[in-house]
Amino acid sequence: MPAASRHTPTHPSGSAGVSEEALRSGTEEHRGPARGAKIDGAGGIRTALTIKLPMIRPAIALSVLFTVIGSVQLFTEPKVIYSASSSIGSSWTPNMYVQTAAFTHNDFGLAAAASLLIALFAAVLSFLVTRFSRSRSQA
Template identity: 50%
Template sequence: MAPPLSRPLQAAPRPHRLRRGERSAVGLFVVPFFVLFTLATLVPVGYAVWMSLFEEESSGLGFGGTHRVFAGFGNYAHALTDSDFLRSFAHVAAYCAVYIPVMVGGALLIALLIDSAMARARRFFQIATFLPHAVPSVIASLIWLYLYTPGLSPITDLLGRLGAHVDFFGSGTVLLSVINISAWQWIGYNVIIFYAALQAIGRETLEAARIDGAHETRIAWSVKIPMIRPTVVLTLLFTGVGAIQLFDAPMLLQSRAITMGTSWTPTMFIYDAAFRGHDYGLAAAGALLLALVAGGLSFVVTKLGNRWKES
C-alpha cells in the first residue's frame, strides 16, 4: 500500500507591514499623547530643574528689591542639610511602615472575605468599602478633624464617659490619627482592585481545590493570593508612591496639633518654602529630591515584586 501523500509545508505568514497611510494614521493618534505629556510633565519638570538652580537675593538691606542669582546645587545642599526637611522624611517613613501594611494587607483581607464562597451581600460590602473613596481628601480630613476635636466629637465624648481620655492631636497619637484618615479613605479603592483580580481567577480552579478538600482559608492562601501576585505588587507600588506624597490630612491636622509644625511631611516643607517663605528655588529642589525618592522606592518595590512573582 502506497504511503499517504504528505501535505506540502506552508511558509510562515509574513508579518504585516504598515503602509504609509497606516503609519500616518498611527502617528496622528500618538501625537496628542506626546503633546500633552510634554506640556503636562516634561515642561514643568524642566522648569522645576531650572528654578532649583537659582535663588533670590535682596540688596540694600532689603530696600533695593530682589534679584535672581545662579546658585548651582546650593538649594539641594540647603534642603539636604535642613533638619526640618530630613525630619519630614523620618515622619513619612514611620507613616509608611504602618500605613502600607494596613492598606495592602487590610484591603486584601477584605477582598478575600467578600470573594469567599460564604460571603453574603457582596454588592453591599463593595459599595460600603468604596464609598469613603468618593469623598474628596480635604473633606475627609475635615470630617475626621471634627471627630478628633474634644467637645465637638461624639467619639471623644463617648471615650470620656468610658474613662478613656485620648488626645488625637498629641505627639504620640497624631501619626495614628493621620494613618486612620488615609486608610479610611483609600482602603476601599484597593479592595475594588483586589476583588476585580480575584474575579478573574477561573472558578473551575477554585472548585477543584474544594473537591480536593481545601477549606476557604487554605484556598485563599495557596490558590488566590499566588494567582493575583502581579496585582498585589502593582497595588503595593501605587500605595507606596502615594504615601510619600502625603499632604492633605497633616496639613489640616497641624492647625490643631501644634507639635506637628508646618513641615511635618516633605510636601508640607515644599509648600511652606514656596508659599510662605517665597523661596521657590528651595521648593523646586525639595520637589525634585522627593521625586528621586519616589523613583527609588518604585525601583525597589518593582524589583522585590518581580522576585516574589518568580518565586
C-alpha cells in the first residue's frame, strides 16, 4: 500500500476516504488508466487532465456545492463584525436584512418573503451547480 494512504481520512467502517485506484494512479507498479496513458505517450499534464481530474471531479463538485450554499447562508461573521465596527451595515448580507426586517422593524411579512427568496435563490444556484457538475462528469 502506498505511503500516502497513512494520511488519508478513514470512515468508521475502516475503508479509506480515497479509492485505491486514485492512490495508486501515480505509482509505477499500478497497471491502471494512468499507467496506460503513460505507455501511450501521454505527458503529465495530459494524464492529469484526462485521467486524474475525472477521478476527483465528484469531490470538487461537492466542495463547490457546499461553498455556494455556505456563501448564501453567510450570517455569523458579518454580524460579529457589525457589532464591533461601523463599516458594515445592518443589511450587509441577505440574512442580516431578514433579521433586521423581522426583529428591528417588526415587519415579519417582509422577512418571510425575503427568506423565501433567499431559499429559492439557494435552491436554483444549487441545482445549477449540480447540473453543471453532472454534465461535465458525463462529457
